[in-house]
Amino acid sequence: MPDIVEMHLKLLFDLDNLISDMEDESYKKIGFQIEEAASDALINKRNQLLRQLPRELGEIYEILKKRYRQAIAPVESEFCLGCFQKLPTQLAAQSQNILTCPNCGRILYWRPKN
């Protein structure tokens, strides 16, 4: 997957989490100010990022988001953190690419090793 696509996908995911938090009652109670117009602009930005993804990837992302709320799951110690199933070794070995979990279907994300 090209770097630019991966970058758009990751930012889209982070922005979706941001939008989800803004709508969370527990978050609202903390008391940070949110401007409604800016909130609409953020939704437009996420839609714009979605359109910049290859069509098939964008469609998969939206289906997974509807199904699980979070379309991407990080991988830790060869486990998908979406469904907590161990990934096949051969899949984990391909960690340079973004792949989907064979169990839950979420898009898998391997964080770069620091």
Place this chain on the structure above:
Amino acid sequence: MNLASLLSKDRINLSLDAGKKDEVIKDLVYAIKKGAEAELIVSTLLKREELGSTGIGKGIAIPHCRSLAVEKLEIAVGRTKKPVNFNAIDKKPVSLLFLIIAPPQDPGNQYLITLGKVVQIAKEITKKNLIQKPETPEDFITMINDIEKGLAKRK
């Protein structure tokens, strides 16, 4: 949840040079992550700031977001040498910042609990006029610990 236990000396910078909001945020993020991961976090944080400043007033800001780039809740603290315009709720410039980044998967809701706790502690810091008091990161952690003990006694 104990905030002091989540703080680390090497992520507390009490003499930040940065003079602009985005520079301060970037400096704090780079205390946690580097490279493309850091840039992802900065982009998300700046988008969060566009929704409304996380400057909660009286010189304190709490920039925060969830990001795919972190594995666990991460906190960095910065105090700027000169107050920075943060478009805060009271329009006053900011000197003390708590940066909070959480992973997207957060089963215990530690993120929101921590955010709430930091807001509570920030209010104590301003009430007691403590922003400039700590001289070292160790002093800062001790101060947070003392505030937490004080808050616990009130319950």
